[in-house]
Amino acid sequence: MGFDMMTVGITAVYVLILQPFALLQILPFRRFLTRVQKRYILIFWCLLIVLEVGLVTAIVSLDVFPSRQIAYWRLGYLVWIPQFVLAFCFTRRFWAGHIFIAAFRILFSGIIYTVTRAILLTLCPDRLLPSLYFEQILLYGALSLLLFPLLVRFFTDTFRHFEVASTRRYWRIITLIPVLLAVESLYLSLIDSQEKVFELLLPRLMLLIVIFLLMAALRSGQSEVYRELQVFEKEHELQQQLVSTAHYVKLSEASRQRMAVLYEKKRQHIDHLLELVRHRDREGTLTYIEALGAQFSRTKLPQYCKNTLINAALTVYFARAKELSIPVTATIDLPEELFCSSDLSIVLSNLVENALIASQKQPPSARHIVVMTMCQNGVINLLVKNRFDKAVEFDEEDLPVTHVRGHGLGMKSLARFRDKYGATVFCQQKEGWFTTYIQIPLPASS
CATH class of the missing domain: 3.30.565.10 (Histidine kinase-like ATPase, C-terminal domain)
Structure with a gap:
């Protein structure tokens, strides 16, 4: 088994380069996580990276694949699964969203994979792709990092009001579109040999246009939903004010009615007080005045x-x-x-x-x-x-x-x-x- 530090280093770079797309499974849902959950995710994520580096290094060093390029390529279909499962466990209620994001990841990964191969074959026409596997890893990472901010913003905005503005049925239907495209992309990847790279480049670029159009359509639809949601929230606030005002008016009316009752009986109260004064009932007079004061206090708002x-x-x-x-x-x-x-x-x-x-x-x-x-x-x-x-x-x-x-x-x-x-x-x-x-x-x- 050819196990050396160079293999460890290349594998470490390879695993780290895959992390931006892996983070797409959790970053759009970070606002729904508690501080404790975020801390646990960070710990588990780092452990997974270390384990993946060790496991991939061991598999690549066994030379069970025809070339190291093929080894890294095929292992790439498996390495993303642990992070996907980790993100899913902490945000299980967004399962449709996770499938949606995973499908987009597969689509973009396939496109980047074909583009990197085409670029390398254009720059180095006399070399075979297996000998360029490290360069392909680096180029793949560079293109992934370029797309990463765009995709994070897109998915974060898409799921910003997921629980309020979306329905399960909507996401079950809409998720099928990128999933079906991803299946087709995976099929194309199986025949993405050195001889067919340039033949697949145009379909991949057309697929990229389709993906961006799909993203634009989704954002447009989501924007309309969010605007409606804002209108709903404003209406809720207005309704809340109206209800509060109505209750206040009701309380004011009840207070006015209680005051009217006291006013109607003012003659009786005055006569009773005069009677107490005539009898020089000082204690009774004070008690009656206090009782009237308490009544007035209960009457006014x-x-x-x-x-x-x-x-x-x-x-x-x-x-x-x-x-x-x-x-x-x-x-x-x-x-x-x-x-x-x-x-x-x-x-x-x-x-x-x-x-x-x-x-x-x-x-x-x-x-x-x-x-x-x-x-x-x-x-x-x-x-x-x-x-x-x-x-x-x-x-x-x-x-x-x-x-x-x-x-x-x-x-x-x-x-x-x-x-x-x-x-x-x-x-x-x-x-x-x-x-x-x-x-x-x-x-x-x-």
């Missing part, structure tokens, strides 16, 4: 801050918390006029609503919501936290993620708010509390 929109939103959700017997601690210091009142009211509504939903999953004795805001040194500081004992997943932007269909729009709203106003968002789960902290810089004019 609480004012949490001077800003009308935000106060209305908080009033509705805090009233809901009271109905659910969830204690709320609120300290809201916001000016009456605020440059982001409308958007901030939506964000606060979403955060408090999420806190209400999370609190209902807690035991009654472990429920509490805290909302605090303060304007200081040209910055609005906002804190919303609630008791929550279960584990929370975070994406690469450190925002919580959910895999429940129909949920997660609140975090998207928060992300848009952050980007629009240059805010800083920090989410954390610690010691049984889930906390969202936001810093919003005030405009210079403010």
Whole structure:
């Protein structure tokens, strides 16, 4: 067995060159992974590279193939499988997406393979391809790296809203197209001999055009879906505001009716107080006045801050918390006029609503919501936290993620708010509390 350091070195280069395309199986889904999952994937991925280098080196050194070029070529059909399985295990719910990406990898690999052979035969017409296997590995790697950024961006954008904007049926159908093309590409690879390289070059280039057209068509269709999704999210926010306003109006009307009842009985209250005074019942008078004060307090709506929109939103959700017997601690210091009142009211509504939903999953004795805001040194500081004992997943932007269909729009709203106003968002789960902290810089004019 011709086992030497040169073989190890060439194999190491060969395995590393295959990694960019292998990474296409996991990078488009990285935003759906937790930090712990990313760490495990990195460890396992590095171990796989080491194992593959050792295994491929051993197989190539056994000289079981007619040439080393053929050995590396045929082993290339197998080396990608471990990384594919690893990525699949961590993002199993995207199985259709993984098949979709794998098909594109096969297509581009076949095209690059034929192009590299054609280039080498053009530059070195007097040499046989088996003697150029190392040059072919390097050229294959260079072309792969050129395509890698384009493909990463394409697949990342394609699967950015996978769970929300796509259906299983859609992906089952659309995945068949590149898969069938990949099967045809693999068949062509079997007859890609030195004599037929230039005959296959034109079909491969035409296939490349077809692939790019397919990618463009997919992106166009996806863009329309994403635009519709954005419209849906905007409509959801508007509906949320309308519902909040309707509830606030309802609460205001109930308050007005209670006040009207008190007003109708004002004569009775005055007469009763005068009667108590005439009898010099000081204690009874004070007790009755306190009872009237309590009635007035229950009648009027609480004012949490001077800003009308935000106060209305908080009033509705805090009233809901009271109905659910969830204690709320609120300290809201916001000016009456605020440059982001409308958007901030939506964000606060979403955060408090999420806190209400999370609190209902807690035991009654472990429920509490805290909302605090303060304007200081040209910055609005906002804190919303609630008791929550279960584990929370975070994406690469450190925002919580959910895999429940129909949920997660609140975090998207928060992300848009952050980007629009240059805010800083920090989410954390610690010691049984889930906390969202936001810093919003005030405009210079403010």
